[in-house]
Amino acid sequence: MSDVATLVNPAIGSSAKSVSGVHDAASLAHVGTPSFQPLYQQIKGLLVKQLETGEWQPGESIPSEMELAARFSVSQGTVRKAIDELAGENILIRRQGKGTFVATHTETKSSMFRFLRVRRNDGQDEYPESELLDVKRVRAPADVARALEISTGDATMVLRRVLRYGGMPTVLDEITLPGALFKGFTKERFDAYEGSMYGFFETEFGVRMLRAQEQVRAVAADPNTAEVLRVGIGTPLLSVERIAYTYGDKPVEFRRGLCTTRSHHYANELN
Amino acid sequence: MSDVATLVNPAIGSSAKSVSGVHDAASLAHVGTPSFQPLYQQIKGLLVKQLETGEWQPGESIPSEMELAARFSVSQGTVRKAIDELAGENILIRRQGKGTFVATHTETKSSMFRFLRVRRNDGQDEYPESELLDVKRVRAPADVARALEISTGDATMVLRRVLRYGGMPTVLDEITLPGALFKGFTKERFDAYEGSMYGFFETEFGVRMLRAQEQVRAVAADPNTAEVLRVGIGTPLLSVERIAYTYGDKPVEFRRGLCTTRSHHYANELN
């Protein structure tokens, strides 16, 4: 129950009969925080820390706003604002009347394919089938090492897999994972798992993908890829490079996908 | 000053000496709103309406939270939440100590190129030069008409332009605009304007781009495009189709860009 830690409250005495003398707490705040961090941000940080340590598992509910407020000795509104931001980052999910839950890649189709931007040209919903082709242990080359923020030559796992839409092979992915986080990864283990790849990472290795960056380019199909995707050699394909991050902006996946845009496209919303 | 309109407040009497009799206003709320809309959403709607009618111009500040609260007879917190959402949608911009401002495509480089996802491969910031090649009046073909939600055969303007990065032609755009909204558009007028295309639309035609959807595909360069972009015929290019929307989710631009990924890529953030 020593959750309270050392919160620094910038708000002073406030209303009521006024607790005089408390003002000095405020000056302490300024001493400790040269840049000023609002209370709800500090609480957000504490919540993230507890999520990171696995105190609350994906799919589970976290304590209610009232309980957290009591635990941290702040008002419900302050906890609320912290949770609001985490919900905005898709790290928590609010469900009115039920509670606040830790986001997961295992429940609905839309949560399983949250990061998949490939869509049918006709706009209909369709989720792909995934087939893992092979898994290799590889020492990280320089570019992959840089992306994953590990050292060149460190152990990695490299998976190749195909995504099929209605049976048609559409995406060929090469996925590189840092070996240190995915010890014991085998093709058999993955094949035995029901669900998405990120769901697998989450439940089997405790690695949660929170956000990702992608770089899209146009390339010509090489002979190998052409065969897998059943297109002519030289056919224009999308090259989609992704770095996915977990807590603390730590990169935990580097991926390169090659995608036909025969009957699908890469969808994006701009705001 | 008849801004107040007919707000329906779901919150009842509340604290203080309690204004008894006000309870019935609540039941009215339920009669009028079968689906229930929170007060701050209603206020958000009113703000959007005023933005739409041009009461507050891009770049200008809107009234302070306190003034809006008084005008709408709600608390500051309620106005605040309405503004929060509009700021989240990049329709308003908050500046602490200064006020809340209507977003514009004319001020900073980053606001001018808010929707541009093309980035240098080495990660450095770089903004392109734009050259308008030609402007034609065209009757909308079926597919464009569908995208713009106009009728086939309606008048449109079709612009072609090139984006150059450090002198290198990188993107060739074909931009279709509904003629009804852009009367008086000429190449000369555009060439005389300093700034981005959306800045031009905003200041010269009062059309504000708020959000957009893009579909990205890989295609082979046709002879014409190849010449403009200085690549070989058949070189893989990104095809980026965009529909841009203004208030009320009204589509006001259909665009197809062809982009070399020699030294640039299409960047995207996934959350």
Add this chain to the structure above:
DNA sequence: CAGTGGTCTAGACCACATC
């Protein structure tokens, strides 16, 4: 019914910008 998140209020104070 009780419990949870969602809305709303009123008031105080802090941080920032400007005069």
Add this chain to the structure above:
DNA sequence: ATGTGGTCTAGACCACTGG
């Protein structure tokens, strides 16, 4: 010093879920 947005509180009530 004043005004603006930003934070925080305390308390009330609404909407939704599930026993």
